[in-house]
Amino acid sequence: MVVCGDDGLAYRLAAELRGVHGEQVTLVVPPNERTARPPVVGRARAASALLDRVVSATVGRGGAPAPPAAAGGGGGTGERVLEAAELTEAVLAEAGVERAAALALVHDDDETNIRAALTARRLNPRLRLVLRLYNRRLGQHIEELLDQAAALAYGDDGEEGAEASTTVLSDADTAAPALAATAVAGTSKVVQTEGGLLLRAVERLPSADGRLTGHGLCTLALLSGNDPAGAGGSAGGEHEPRLLPDDDEVRQTTGRGAIVLEQVSSTGGPESAAPGRGVAGVPSLASLFSRRLRWSLAGMVGCVVALAVALWVVTGIHPLSAFYLTLLDLFAIDDPAIGAPLGRQILQLLSGLVGLLLLPVLLAAVLEALGTFRTASGLRKPPRGLGGHVVLLGLGKIGTRVLTRLRELNVPVVCVESDPEARGLATARRLRVPVVLGDVTQEGVLESAKIHRAYALLAVTSADTTNLEAVLYARNVRPDLRVVLRLYDDDFATAVYRTLRAAYPQALTRSRSVTHLAAPAFAGAMLGRQVLGAIPVERRVLLFAAVDVAGHPQLEGRTVREAFRAGSWRVLAVEGRADTSPSHVLEKGDRVVVAATRRGLAELR
Incomplete structure (x- = not known):
């Protein structure tokens, strides 16, 4: 087996093939990748230090988790490690692709994986190819193209080429359902x-x-x-x-x-048994008008009804006529009550005053509604009174897939993203999911996402310390909040889980490693x-x-x-x-x- 990659998935996959399935593995990584991995562990140590301070304050004990060993490192039994800047034909030949049973291309760049797959298929038409591609539509076409190339290489001899296959996978698609399900009880x-x-x-x-x-x-x-x-x-x-x-x-x-x-x-x-509380698409009245504006409109309607009833009692005219005359007075339509009884004249003056008060309220309602509809094609803000939702941190590759999965389950979501150019913002806009733009580590950002009324917090950014800091801050706001955080290293994820469970025994904590x-x-x-x-x-x-x-x-x-x-x-x-x-x-x-x-x-x- 040959595994080519530039991140933790390559190491985890090599360890899986070697340790679980007993395969001989050749791991191809960029130069100094094995020495470049320790900074990732260093990032985990920095997060561990942050965690230790919290544990010392909550349960009175510290102790940083042992730094995880680099998966696949050390060139253990059944594994050979090659370093190459690019996956050229010579590098693939040196890795033994011509004799290999399968090749996994798990670089984080789709173009790199596709280019290497085309070369590998030419070197070994019988090779079983597994590609990591984020673009799923492109992946379908690549599967068909590479399978067709394998079939043409053997002509009508289908037996020799029967082993050849092409599988396109995405770590995001594989991990997103589990992450989304973990965030929602009973899903x-x-x-x-x-x-x-x-x-x-x-x-x-x-x-x-x-x-x-x-x-x-x-x-x-x-x-x-x-x-x-x-x-x-x-x-x-x-x-x-x-x-x-x-x-x-x-x-x-x-x-x-x-x-x-x-x-x-x-x-x-x-x-799905997800506790969804609303359907995305049609905005509700609460999302169009603020609570203060709705109360103001209700007060105005009450005043109009009261004036109409008073006019009916004072003058004795028909109730519908009383209501009609009150509206005329309210909208300053010229029908002065000259020569009318004093009670009628006083009510006309009061109706005119109420009409003056109604004008700015109506103008505010129009402007607020127009503003809501104008931003319907843009990013929505969390509606007032929202509760029982999932706060999703990060709209990158993983976060976008998780967001799509949560909306398929009809779970209300509020997203938090610091990058205004993040790839998942287009998906959030299409699904009409509220988004808060800002750094989650800054004060007030999680509050804007209504974290105090949220059902769960799902932190899937690419930075371990950001995810951990957000979870710890959210736990200060809501000690009983269900949290799910994505962490790069599996050993570190286990250590975080155990520590948070000890610090908050009454709250549900989940830690997930996407590579795991x-x-x-x-x-x-x-x-x-x-x-x-x-x-x-x-x-x-x-x-x-x-x-x-x-x-x-x-x-x-x-x-x-x-x-x-x-x-x-x-x-x-x-x-x-x-x-x-x-x-x-x-x-x-x-x-x-x-x-x-x-x-x-x-x-x-």
Whole structure:
């Protein structure tokens, strides 16, 4: 396996292939990249120092977390490291692309990955290619182009070129669903197969007697004690999380939550249990007019009604006529009450005075409404009275995908972004999501995003210290606020989770490393497996993959019940069958959807 990249995903992917799947890996990085990684750790140390000061003040203990080791460093067993400024043909040849089974191009630049993929396909048409591309539409065209090139290289000899494939993935697309789901309690984590089967994993808490109720299709994982699903670390609970337990273990377990699999439907889109509180698109009355203006208009309407009733009582005319005359007086239409009774004249003067007061109120309403509609195509501000929303920090590559996912779940969002040219602002404008432009570390920015009334805070900027500082500040404002923060290094993410959980035991804290969430999907694609999705279970990952039964002695000729191996894999469904019975015998032509641990999926090779 050859991995080419310039950031943490390359190191995590190489470690995944070598440590979990036992592959021989050649890692190609820019010059001095292995020595350039320590500043990232240094950034984590700076954030650790900030964290230590908070912990010392809250729980009376410090101690900086140990700096994470650079993944893939040291040139350990089964790994070779090359340094190259550019991925030229000579560099790819030196890396062994001509003899490799698979090549992963995970540079942060789409153009670099595409150029190297075209060269690699020419060097080795049988090569299995995995590309990291942010532009999904371009990625579809690149897949078709490179697969067509592999087919033409062998002409009609399809057997030799059968191994060749091209898979385009995005770490943002892989990690965004997990980040969005973690920010919202009860949100379904959905996996969709090619046949339209929709499966979702949901959390089940134990009942009053400690037993689990409602096991769904099957139990995917038992959680560590007192640690909800998707938490940032497994240590510190009463038990370690148990992936893919057998039914006897589930029945005997007490006092632990579980991740349970449910079937949503065989067609249609995924369902969501997200606590959305409003539909984006049509602005509400509250977003058009301020509260003070609405109260002023209501007061004016009350005055008009009172004057009309008074005129009706004083003069005895018909109520509709009284209301009509009051409006004439209100709008200064010339109908003086000369020769009329004194009461009528006094009411006319009062109506005229109310009309003078009404004029600036109407003008303010018009100007405010016009201003709202004029900025509808621009960035919206958080509406007054907003509550129960998710505050999203950062509209970069990851933040944009998370924003799209949250809006698909109908979750109200307020974004905070410091860069007025950020790529996600166009998406926020299209989705009509309120945005606060400003540095989140500055005082007053989170307040503008209504953090004191927010449901959760999701910090996904590219700077670890910014995410951590924002979370700590938000916790000062709302100690019970649910927070999810993206951190570059997985070890540091675990340390942050444990410390924040100790400092705020009553609040829900989640820490996520994007490379930790994305690497299993990239590794699975390099090994020729169709990884449908990945669900984080605390600090572990459970993979969903489509596997052909043919050639697998652990599957072929066995029933669905016999094919289950606790702690490794479980057959969830057979594609093409609406209902999969545990007694169904898996045959050579079947294609099954399995939930597996990373090691379990490696064993299925």
